Amino acid sequence: MSDFKGLIRDRIDQLEDLAEASRAATATVELDQTRQGRLSRMDALQGQAMAKDAERRRGEQLGRLRAALARLERGEFGECLECGEMIAEARLRADPGTTLCVTCASEAEKR
Ligand SMILES: [Zn+2]
Numbered sequence: 001m002s003d004f005k006g007l008i009r010d011r012i013d014q015l016e017d018l019a020e021a022s023r024a025a026t027a028t029v030e031l032d033q034t035r036q037g038r039l040s041r042m043d044a045l046q047g048q049a050m051a052k053d054a055e056r057r058r059g060e061q062l063g064r065l066r067a068a069l070a071r072l073e074r075g076e077f078g079e080c081l082e083c084g085e086m087i088a089e090a091r092l093r094a095d096p097g098t099t100l101c102v103t104c105a106s107e108a109e110k111r
Contacts, residue, residue, distance in 0.1 A: 005072055008096045012065050015058050022058075026051050064097030080104050 026048060071077040078087050082104035091098060100108060 004096060008065050008069050015062050019058055022051055022055060068097050
């Protein structure tokens with residue numbers, strides 16, 4: 001489990017870099033608006049809405065990863081929050097922010 005710390009930190013760094021790049025892109029769109037016609041302005045607004053949506057999802061993902069890092073530091077990382085069993089390593093590698101084992105996750109989906 002020891003190398004998960006690096007894995008989670010890398011993902012957090014990646015997401016923060018993406019957020020930075022996206023903020024820079026959004027700022028550029030705002031500066032350009034004065035020179036744009038009505039249609040391209042609508043395109044720009046739509047683009048901004050999509051960027052906001054992506055930003056929200058990134059924020060959620062960051063929150064899950066930071067929580068995973070905190071669990072790692074408390075020695076609770078990899079335990080299913082529902083049943084307390086260890087979550088399969090392959091599952092954690094695919095998504096280190098996951099908090100449920102396969103069984104509990106599929107139960108949660110049925111609800
Ligand atoms: Zn479980």
